[in-house]
Amino acid sequence: MTTTVCGRCKSSGAVTDHQGRQDGAVVWTILRCPTCNFSWRDSEPARAIDPAVRSADFAVDAGDLQRYPKILQQ
Amino acid sequence: MTMNDLPNRARSISSLRDFLELLEDAGQAITWSDAVMPEPGVRNIAVAASRDANGAPAIVFDNITGYPGKRLAVGVHGSWDNIALLLGRPKGTTIRELFFEIAGRWGDQEAQISFVPEAQAPVHECRIEQDINLYDVLPVYRINEYDGGFYIGKASVASRDPLDPDNFGKQNVGIYRLQIQGPDSFTLMTIPSHDMGRQIMAAEREGVPLKIAVMLGNHPGLAVFAATPIGYEESEYSYASAMMGAPIRLTKSGNGIDILADSEIVIEAELQLGERELEGPFGEFPGSYSGVRKAPIFKVTAVSHRRDPIFENIYIGRGWTEHDTLIGLHTSAPIYAQLRQSFPEVTAVNALYQHGLTGIISVKNRMAGFAKTVALRALSTPHGVMYLKNLIMVDADVDPFDLNQVMWALSTRTRADDIIVLPNMPAVPIDPSAVVPGKGHRLIIDATSYLPPDPVGEAHLVTPPTGDEIDALSKRIREMQLGALS
Incomplete structure (x- = not known):
């Protein structure tokens, strides 16, 4: 069952961008979090996509997106 | 393939397909036809191959689960032997010899550029202008496990100077990392000192459009030389042609940019002026992840590709990786040439x-x-x-x-x-x-x-014998060693 909770910022509401098929059957789904832009495939190992076990070092703080610098400022 | 054919064979390469054929003939490309999951399978195989910096083969995947019929190539420039073959030299050529091969070509040759009408350019064999979905075209995968998304890591991005669009020399071709941001968008990471950074800032300052063409699966010489730091007004196409001592065929992208006529795939896109989207992290060449930043975003306007295109990508991360063999010598040679001027x-x-x-x-x-x-x-x-x-x-x-x-x-x-x-x-x-x-x-x-x-003052040095004779003896010892195994 595909979850729509982002493994990186824990926001809900991920959108489906693509489904991979093999012999007519869906074998995986690519999702994207509209809050932090994390994209993932639901067939990836849990340590990369499951918010319960994913490393906190790579979390994004959905409540403070201002902290991330903007490149190429005039 | 005899040793004498190598220089001519290298000069006759005009596409990724030509080079893969050459590599295969030399035992330097293999096809991975076992079923493999995009993650972590592709990454694992690419990393395992790149451990052998001297002899790693390119790997062409043709059975990635969920991407039936699609092909992916990694490690095309992933070893010194592959670089040697690109330069028309035999496998086993030393890094020092390869360095002087490149340094010797610097400024030595004339560029040979020809233009192919769009209708005859292989890159335009198939064209997508509506319902664009990059995920449907490219068998992408997460390159390193904590990357922020699916990256195109070996894209040669062509653009015209937004303030001087008719100037051939001021067209830029550079390798930039692209993160796919939905089916028809991607972010591009650059810094102000890179040509693309300058062009984005100029377009945004003046409020003029910036259109780009992202070339994937290219002439292997361009991938090498587009990453070479040359002057802003020098054309990377001319430079690559001169350095390869071979002609380069260009055509026009649908959005009016000079592109390689024989590339596998070209993605045409336009900068969304002033907009930034979260990008990263990405496992980068120092062997650590970049941070998360807000990067310029491009909207895809069309995709052209050859029939049965090969998506070429790279493993990059903690070294040794293809990134190091791809750009190492061509980082060294310009510094050498520039220093020797003074x-x-x-x-x-x-x-x-x-x-x-x-x-x-x-x-x-x-x-x-x-x-x-x-x-x-x-x-x-x-x-x-x-x-x-x-x-x-x-x-x-x-x-x-x-x-x-x-x-x-x-x-x-x-x-x-x-x-x-x-x-x-x-x-x-x-x-x-x-x-x-x-x-x-x-x-x-x-x-x-x-x-x-x-x-x-200088110490009184021991001077062991050196030179061609000793080099030849070293090679002979190595050959005898290899012969003893067979």
């Missing part, structure tokens, strides 16, 4: 390590302390400004590509006060040792010997 005493430059974060330069010392002067000049070359962080200066009797010799020089010719630290200099933002991203210290270690007026 100082013909420079005999070789090895900037293979992490895009030149560490470089080793050999020089004939003109006087005491001269090597330090040369080091300071190196820091002001186009690449040195941002990248050359640690410089080790050695004498001309030390081969900078032989780290055992470099360590000998460090051990016997360096005094602790032969070290210069230049604090608070420009730094590559993704250097993890920087004080803050973009600012850090430089280190020069002078490991050259002492000359007057230094009172010590």
Whole structure:
């Protein structure tokens, strides 16, 4: 069952961008979090996509997106 | 394939397909037809292959689960043997020989550029202008496990100067990392000092459009030379053609940019002026992840591709990786050529390590302390400004590509006060040792010997035999060793 909770910022509401098929059957789904832009495939190992076990070092703080610098400022 | 055919065969390459055929004939490309999951399967195989920096083959995947019928190539430039074949030299050519092969071509040849009508260009065989879905075209996968998304890591991005769009020389071709941001969008990471960074800032400042063409699966010479730091007004196409000593075929993209006629795939896109989207992290060439930043975003307007296209990508991360063999020699050679304009005493430059974060330069010392002067000049070359962080200066009797010799020089010719630290200099933002991203210290270690007026003078050196005869004997010993196995 595909979850729509982002493994990186824990926001809900991920959108489906693509489904991979093999012999007519869906074998995986690519999702994207509209809050932090994390994209993932639901067939990836849990340590990369499951918010319960994913490393906190790579979390994004959905409540403070201002902290991330903007490149190429005039 | 005989050894004598190699230079001609290399010059006849006009596409990724040609090169893969050459590599296959030489035992340097393999097809992976076992079913493999995009994650972590593709990454695991790419990393395992890239452990062999000297001999790793390119790998073509044709059975990735969920991508039936699609092909992916990694490691095309993933070993010195593959680079040697691209340059028309046999497998087993030493890195030093490859360096001088490239350095010898510098400024030596004329560019041969021809234009192919769009209707006859293989890259335009198939065209998508509606319902664009990059995920449907490209068998993408997460390159490193904590990357922020699915990256295109080996894209040669072509663009015209938004303020001088008719100037051929000011077209830029560079390799930039692209993160797919939904079916028809991607972010592009660059910095203000890169050509693309300059063009984005100029377009946004003046409010003029910036259109780009992202070329994937290219002539293998372009992938090498598009990553080479040359002057802003030098065309990478002309440069690549001159360096390969071979013609390059161009055509027009649908959005009016000169592109390679024989590329596998081209993605046409337009900058969304002033917009930024979260990008990263991405496992980068220093072997660590970049941060998360807000990067410029491009909207895809069309995709062209050859029939049954091959998506070419790269494994990049903690070295040794394809990134190091792809750009190492072509980072070193321009620094060498630029230094020799001022100082013909420079005999070789090895900037293979992490895009030149560490470089080793050999020089004939003109006087005491001269090597330090040369080091300071190196820091002001186009690449040195941002990248050359640690410089080790050695004498001309030390081969900078032989780290055992470099360590000998460090051990016997360096005094602790032969070290210069230049604090608070420009730094590559993704250097993890920087004080803050973009600012850090430089280190020069002078490991050259002492000359007057230094009172010590040169030690009385042992001079073991060197030269062609010894090189030939080394090769013969190696061949006898290999022969003993077969």
